[in-house]
Amino acid sequence: MKTQLSKEDLLKAYRKMREIREFEDRVHVEFAKGTLPGFVHLYSGEEAVAVGVCEHLNDKDRIASTHRGHGHCIAKGVELEGMMAEIYGKKTGTCGGKGGSMHIADLDKGMMGANGIVGAGPPLIAGASLASKLRKDGSVGVVFFGDGASNQGTNFESMNLAVTLDLPMIFVLENNGYAESTSPKYSAKVGSENIADRARGFGMPAVTVDGNDFFAVYEAAGEAIERARKGGGPTFIECKTMRYFGHFEGDAQTYRPKNEVKDARANDCPLKRFADAVTSAGLVDAAEIEAVDKEVLAQVEQAVKDAENAPQPDLDALMNDVYVSY
Amino acid sequence: MKTQLSKEDLLKAYRKMREIREFEDRVHVEFAKGTLPGFVHLYSGEEAVAVGVCEHLNDKDRIASTHRGHGHCIAKGVELEGMMAEIYGKKTGTCGGKGGSMHIADLDKGMMGANGIVGAGPPLIAGASLASKLRKDGSVGVVFFGDGASNQGTNFESMNLAVTLDLPMIFVLENNGYAESTSPKYSAKVGSENIADRARGFGMPAVTVDGNDFFAVYEAAGEAIERARKGGGPTFIECKTMRYFGHFEGDAQTYRPKNEVKDARANDCPLKRFADAVTSAGLVDAAEIEAVDKEVLAQVEQAVKDAENAPQPDLDALMNDVYVSY
């Protein structure tokens, strides 16, 4: 295999993917125990998308995320300790326990929030990208959204706005084959195999890549982001991937073929594919991969413990931070 | 020229176009006198679109219109006497004076209303078309909308919904080169000459026709409507045309090239083109055309007089018809 990434970079990317996987798998377990409240949507299986894109970004670049936001947060550098505490609704959470799984954000890291409204991200990142363009600082905006969200008017309008204003903006479609229980074969029948074809009609470059192949995502994103940084306008990237858990935790997934996830885990896991590729190419040792796995496991274990033990928010937090001043 | 239309049909179509032209030109004059209130948007110049499409429709077929709705109303068979009275805000108006220019509707004629909200029509006609489909009565829904409106999320969402549900629905884009003062070259840069290319990406047939050529519109619409009636799903038709007046009455039109309208009136007028074509093909006599012109002139003259002399709505109309029951 060919890649321009250094060993350090490769291990960093792998670590991020592993952090996501470990984090999500653990949240899945904790949720099943009944210790976690609210609606929780997990990103396991889609790690190569978030990490493949975000490895090109720095804190000045902005991303907007979805209801399925943990992976984007971790990929963008939000600390998983704070995230875990947030999901537990604790004072030490990234948002002080006031946002929860669906609203984790860290603006200092350029992470503009998971979002409970499907399709809310594209306009926001159009704005972030406009700020980048006006400030001429070379930063870009990236919006992640699902195959279901790709049908929302806000998404279409934002594609058109990005083209009109020539924004440094990347649309990353995470086509995981389902919006809740509905397939894009029903809801986004674009007359072709790829939803990206619909985007191309808006007048921007649009590609479809294997979203479980970190390197495919990484390359497509790199090209798009570089073009955007240089004033070349927006790009649309469709990543075909799969979610390993239900739409949200608690979903019985009766709409899925029996072995879909099992097969994917066995044969198309983005982490395995990455590890196999880099080890068999001799770029990274298997032992190094295993060391990362262990470290991340321990880190997540600790994050859960800390979150469990962390205090609830103080009651006066209820009334704080509605406004800067009122 | 070749056409399947009988002489009677040709004269009927011409009469509709003439009614629109005469009606609008007269409203323009009356508005300038200061006798008409509110926002008024005129359709002069675009007659071939409304009539070319609506000649295929019957009262069971539904259309939704725009802020520029008089032409669609007339083409769909709404009586111009009631329309004129409506624009004057009189009791005898199509809507009893409560709607005005922006809300003329006649549901008995399948005319679901001019609309003050840009992009409101497509979802409504998706619903109308769904009703057609479920009732299996062979009726169709047609939505008219502008180049500006083509950027509204509702429009994109409705295209996708129409494809998803395989609706008997026709999207008729009236590309008249301006949304208020803004050109689609700016606001709908689709990466090609035609906005229809953007629609094609949604997975439905999409064509672009000369919207000032009645026969081109008529043929494209006929094909689409026939397909829809037979269960063949939605079609998108872009009609390139021009409005002869300002965005609304009172618009100084400083955004337009000096001779744009003058040239179009001289060389590309849909009525002239129609008359020339049918007379030179020997299908209709020039005298017959002139007779229609005269009759329509008189009809509009009378409509204005009647509207002027009609009574205002009774004051208790203020509180009526908010609900069926409350």
Place this chain on the structure above:
Amino acid sequence: MARKKIMFKDAINEAMRLEMERDESVIILGLDVAGSAGTEQERDSWGGVLGVTKGLYPLFPDRVIDTPISESAYVGAAVGASACGMRAVGELMFSDFMGVCFDQLYNQAAKFRYMFGGKAVTPVTIRTMIGAGFSAAAQHSQSPYSMFAHVPGLKSIIPSNPYDAKGLLAASIEDDDPCVFFEHKALYTMKGDVPEEHYTIPLGEANVVQEGKDVTIVALARMVQFAEKAAKKLAKDGIECTIIDPRTISPMDWNTIYSSVEKTGRLVVVDESYDLCGVASDICGHVSQNVFGALKAAPQMVTAPFTPTPFAANLEAAYLPDAKKIEAAIRKTME
């Protein structure tokens, strides 16, 4: 009538089923209202995100229609179809999502009849969830019905128990005006006696849950339970409460509220949403305008504080009105 108590959500399901049986023009549109669309699995896998429409697709496969995620288009389609002779029931999953499709309700459905000179009839019903209490945070916990009530042309219905839910939903679907039907998600599992057969409850008639001479409590949806709890507590101290559940806030049954206040002279309004331009201040305002002379004490509002809904359980508990806060407000009117 002898059957077991059923859940609020099953009462809603039953109302839809009966309406669909009675009237071919009743259709359902929404996200995953059947489920599995486009997959190789059997349909009806979801029946709506919390299973409320489950089982309807197999009975009416043409009339339970899954849509892409595009609320403007499908809510608008429900409106448009209803203006063309159907009685569409559109499901807006959470009322929090109103912001992506409000135009089709507030400028279209609500205004057709008036703008078109009385010629339009748009018997659309929109079902949508409200309410906090599920750690669903700021964008899945709201109760924005006051915004709908402010719109002439719309009716707003807010049931508080399974019996009312069934009867009011049937009435909404049969009603010839656009109705927005707000379902409190925390009530979905509430059980109650519900006749199996079809029945309707007229829109615009409040339910007097209990009568007492000292104070009138007006409460909506889940707040009715809390009001009952508070009233029970106060009864021990000899304070007797009337509890009125308006059930619909547009039309509002002012007569029932006014005549109760004329008897008790005291008013407490409990609402899960905010006081500013909300239902609570509205009822206090109308009562003070129209039965001022009867008031013995300042009317009191018990509402959520003016903040988004917080995620953390302890904050959300503090955010919600509860029996204690209601009790305190009632005692205040008795001072």
Place this chain on the structure above:
Amino acid sequence: MARKKIMFKDAINEAMRLEMERDESVIILGLDVAGSAGTEQERDSWGGVLGVTKGLYPLFPDRVIDTPISESAYVGAAVGASACGMRAVGELMFSDFMGVCFDQLYNQAAKFRYMFGGKAVTPVTIRTMIGAGFSAAAQHSQSPYSMFAHVPGLKSIIPSNPYDAKGLLAASIEDDDPCVFFEHKALYTMKGDVPEEHYTIPLGEANVVQEGKDVTIVALARMVQFAEKAAKKLAKDGIECTIIDPRTISPMDWNTIYSSVEKTGRLVVVDESYDLCGVASDICGHVSQNVFGALKAAPQMVTAPFTPTPFAANLEAAYLPDAKKIEAAIRKTME
């Protein structure tokens, strides 16, 4: 200060110009805010649909940005840009169009700060027209500010004269919270004294237009003029009115209203929108809760009837509150 009186709309233009001069991060986004985009003619041909932004594009060609007709995208972009260090002024042409883009204000801008644990600052301002009186019918005449006021996280500003318009818009743009600025279209040509230089008027401070001992009138936007007219008429009969213009309804300056009612004991609220869940009933409700003891008579609301705005001139005139209706309401409080 010695210059001629200027129009309300020019005062708004001036506020934007001064803010753009003072602060590079101020940008304007909207439909035809410059105009002629994509044509071969010179830009700035429109300056907004009624010319309010005219002349700004030539001064700030990068920062006056025309957008396609897609309110969700560009209002959302204004929000997003503002969360990233800009101070965007988004123009939503008519507030009636809120229904196509409300989510970006009500679930996004309004909630960021709270949901994100106090870390977000979103100093976006949305300018938008309100008001009837122009035969603009049901979809271009509304005043839906009560819906915005019901949303924690948003501020709602409603100026009634050129001086306030300039100072309040400057304050809104400089404010670090999301502001929605409602401009009554019938006031655009109203003239008044307006200092040429920059100034701000604090958000949340009512203006006491005049003081009188008998009755407190609270009125907004265009209704202030009507209230003044009614007060003048009543003054001849010896009835002295206080007129309060809240100027912002969220935050609402309750103190000023309450202390006035404490003095006069009588309240009339005039609002161009509807009573049901609107500002008028809200103010009556809050006053009755909080200064009940001071009230000598039932508070009165003067609002539009609960109907869409009719087109015909005679119906629209009957629809709007006016000095006569206000006078009648005041006399009622004096009975």
